[in-house]
Amino acid sequence: MDKWERFHRLQTLLEAHRQPLPLKQLADRLECDPATVKRLVAEFRAKHDAPIASSRAGYAWRPRPDQRFELPGTWLGQAELLALMVLDNALASLGSRVLEREFKALRKRVQGLLKQDAFDGEDFVRRLRVVSSRQRVAALPFFADLVLALQQRRRLQFDYFSRSRAATELRIVSPQRLVLYRDNWYLDGWCHARNGLRTFSLDAVQRCQKLSEAAVDLSEAELDGHFTHSYGIFSGGAVAKAILRFSAEAARWVSAEVWHPDQQCVDLPDGRLQLHVPYANPTELLRDVLAWGEQVEVVAPASLRAAVRERLQAALVQYQK
Secondary structure, eight states: OOHHHHHHHHHHHHHTOSSOBOHHHHHHHHTSOHHHHHHHHHHHHHHHOOOEEEETTEEEEOOOTTOOOOOTTOOOOHHHHHHHHHHHHHHHTSSSOTTHHHHHHHHHHHHHHHHHTTOOHHHHHHTOOOOOOSOOOOOOTTHHHHHHHHHHTEEEEEEEEETTTTEEEEEEEEEEEEEEETTEEEEEEEETTTTEEEEEEGGGEEEEEEEEEEOOOOOHHHHHHHHTSSSTTOOSOOOEEEEEEEOHHHHHHHTTOOSOTTOEEEEOTTSOEEEEEEESSOHHHHHHHHHTGGGEEEEEOHHHHHHHHHHHHHHHHHHHO
């Protein structure tokens, strides 16, 4: 039981009794020894000005007539509690259930608070449906350590499986940002082995551990310049701009989509849409363009247009056999 929960339990127990509760009875209820209860009461009074009166008979909750005591962080409305449950289920829909222990404790606490309002939290969960597509399913037992290293600014050491080279390499990384992209988790970090910024897919990380060395810190401007101006998860500054022309039918959907933070949309007189998208590595852009099939045409640059044509021709060959 953590400190916050013990404060909450202590307040709940004392409020439920008009007469003082003996020290031993409080210790039994809180599942600790009497000395711990004394320290808990003293800290509760000092940190939060808790209205706890003490006597030979024990401890009692005695707020002043004009005092309404609220333990910081515990007063959530029903809307906030339901929002937490929606968030919990959204994260549960990812291929890897991260921070499962922490979210399990949060889920239990939220449902308990809802029950106080005679609200069936379990029934609400059954009415939620989160659908993910083509997600990578992987266990990430080191996720909590990674989050702590990111917050504490500590280096990480892990084995990393490079899919492009089909090889596993030891990496030491100064974590910079944790990224959730298309249902998958990534880490942006300074790789000390490569002496540069890299993006690591967490499902390819093995035997991860936090090191004692301090992480190298990079400025927000440097991180944005390297990671946010390309297309998709690939890094590097944009070196080209794709001009994509969508049919009038496709335009009804594409006009509401954000392919890139710096994109430009031009509505054509005949209802078609022209989308201008900066990119560096065309890998993901090619996949997104090909997904629209005959509904899109690459107008420029010529290299991207040729790459799409080659892939469409190669795909056609598969159906001519």
